[in-house]
Amino acid sequence: MHIDKLLALTSDVTTINDNEWLMTHPGLPDTWGQGRTAFGGITAGFLHHALAQVVEKDRSLRAYHTNFIGPVSFDKPLELIVEKLRSGRNMSQYLARLQQDGKVCVCVQACFGVERSSKIQVDKLPSHSMKLPQKAKFIPQIPKVTPRFFRHYQLAIEQGQIPFSWSKHSHYHGWMRFKEAVSDFNYTHLISLIDAWPPAIIQQLKLPAPVSTVSWDIELVQPLALTTENPWFGYQVDTKLASGGYAHTEATIWDDKVRVIALSRQTIAVFD
Known part of the structure; x- marks a missing residue:
């Protein structure tokens, strides 16, 4: 649905x-x-x-x-x-x-x-040089491995590997959007979309194992102002620390005009 x-x-x-x-x-x-x-x-x-x-x-x-x-x-x-x-x-x-x-x-x-109006103006937000997907490497639907909700999204990996691929990477760079356009894109849709990416650390696992997000912080830094019906959003996430069964990640999200619109941080439990 x-x-x-x-x-x-x-x-x-x-x-x-x-x-x-x-x-x-x-x-x-x-x-x-x-x-x-x-x-x-x-x-x-x-x-x-x-x-x-x-x-x-x-x-x-x-x-x-x-x-x-x-x-x-x-x-x-x-x-x-x-x-x-x-x-x-x-x-x-x-x-x-x-x-x-x-x-x-x-x-x-x-x-x-x-x-509010303010005299303080600082902009040190990151940029990216990723090109919009054409024939990008999409995360595939793999029975009993890929979560069922993936069918509602399109994720295109620029850097990183698919989950449980025994990769050395602990980051993802890529693009995300809904498989079917939504009628009035708002923060409800954006929150759902950001979390569609798998935790970056699980690409290092050789076999599937339970992984659970414990807490998740999103900071909305610029307002939504979309110009296309079903835009791609840029996404880059890096694992800052993984130890003792927990991982800590930080991510940046860009809109279709290459504006940073959100910053995301997660604490993740890994049961491997």
Whole structure:
């Protein structure tokens, strides 16, 4: 099921109190699966979708911190609970939880802010020289190896190898986009798209092994301003440290105009 059709199944907002709201969803199909749980990008994206229904319209997403707490079962109802922690003149802080059977599976703390004029101007954001994919090396669909949710995305590797290829690399450079264009690309789609890349470290494994993202931070540094219907986004990620069964990665995301729009950091558990 296309991501937009999936999002459309979310219920209208129900007000719990002045600072708390509830939305429900009938459940995610296993075509959005990643092992025994739902794909983290879609669950984190769902929570942004819920947040966007209640946040003040004059402010945009600035920071998004996600903790993946427990597995999300397939075809089982979801509760999306949004809580306003504080809203001031310039910034708003929210907490959002995805629950099943009364248990928290995914938790997000999000910061939204208004744009302000400032005399301070610094731009040290990185650039890239990758060319848009023509006949790029796409991550293939491999039964029992490639996660099921991959069917919804196109990933093109410029540097790095496919997962579980016994590679010496611990980084990826490449491109990403939805396999089918979305109707109104927003941060819900972007969050889902960024997480579609496999953890860079698992290309060093010879055989499949469980890997799980523990926490994920996204900083939105420039607003979305897309000019094409289904654009490619540039992506570069590097593993800064892997030790003791955990890896720490940092990534940069560019839009179709070669503007850095997001910075991403993850803590990953590897069970090899």
